[in-house]
Amino acid sequence: MLAALGLAISGCNQPAEAAENAVAAPAAARIAKEGAGLKTAIFAGGCFWGVEGVFSHVKGVKSAVAGYHGGNAATATYSQIGTGVTGHAEAVRVVYDPAVVRYDELLRIFFSVVADPTLRNRQGPDVGPQYRAAVVPMSKEQRSVAAAYLAQMGKSGKWDKPIVTGLESYRKFYKAEGEHQDFLADNPRHPYILRWDMPKVRALKSMYPAKYSATFMRN
Numbered sequence: 001m002l003a004a005l006g007l008a009i010s011g012c013n014q015p016a017e018a019a020e021n022a023v024a025a026p027a028a029a030r031i032a033k034e035g036a037g038l039k040t041a042i043f044a045g046g047c048f049w050g051v052e053g054v055f056s057h058v059k060g061v062k063s064a065v066a067g068y069h070g071g072n073a074a075t076a077t078y079s080q081i082g083t084g085v086t087g088h089a090e091a092v093r094v095v096y097d098p099a100v101v102r103y104d105e106l107l108r109i110f111f112s113v114v115a116d117p118t119l120r121n122r123q124g125p126d127v128g129p130q131y132r133a134a135v136v137p138m139s140k141e142q143r144s145v146a147a148a149y150l151a152q153m154g155k156s157g158k159w160d161k162p163i164v165t166g167l168e169s170y171r172k173f174y175k176a177e178g179e180h181q182d183f184l185a186d187n188p189r190h191p192y193i194l195r196w197d198m199p200k201v202r203a204l205k206s207m208y209p210a211k212y213s214a215t216f217m218r219n
Helices: 048-055 103-114 140-156 191-207
Strands: 039-045 061-069 089-096 133-136 173-175
Touching: 039 048, 039 103, 048 061, 048 089, 048 103, 048 191, 089 103, 089 133, 089 173, 103 140, 103 191
Parallel strands: none
Antiparallel strands: 039 089, 039 133, 061 089, 061 173
């Protein structure tokens, strides 16, 4: 906890403003058909503590790893990412069982309780390209499903501003430092977690009770 409080102010420690509101994103018209076996997906949605925290409470998710997508290995560190000039996005690599939770259902959860798709280069109190919301498909099926869902979101009327979140081609995912893994579970009283991320977990439980797991899936 003390180490967490000492993390750089340039990262997921900006002062809280107003809490984000959950949105009842539409059920996907294009259902994912990925076949049997575990699959991997990458989501960027602002500070990775909350993204990881939400997905770690979703049934069927086997791991949710905080990290950095894009950029290069030399600058894939928390302190350098925080400058906003490395090209990385704070992201989470999710391994899941599509027999329990489909990719399109993960997208719906992501845009309902994790990321505001109308914000460009920011989420909540965190501002900069490293906090951009993005979907990184890992297969042709995921790309097709994600593209269809983003188009569906834009026509749904659920958001009063244009959808600006887009698809990013997979480049490289770099696992974040150890203190950022399972951060929500290890630091439940951290001020940022209490203000910004626990409301997302509560929204997941309230909006998608059949997909919510009370157990935090640790890495």
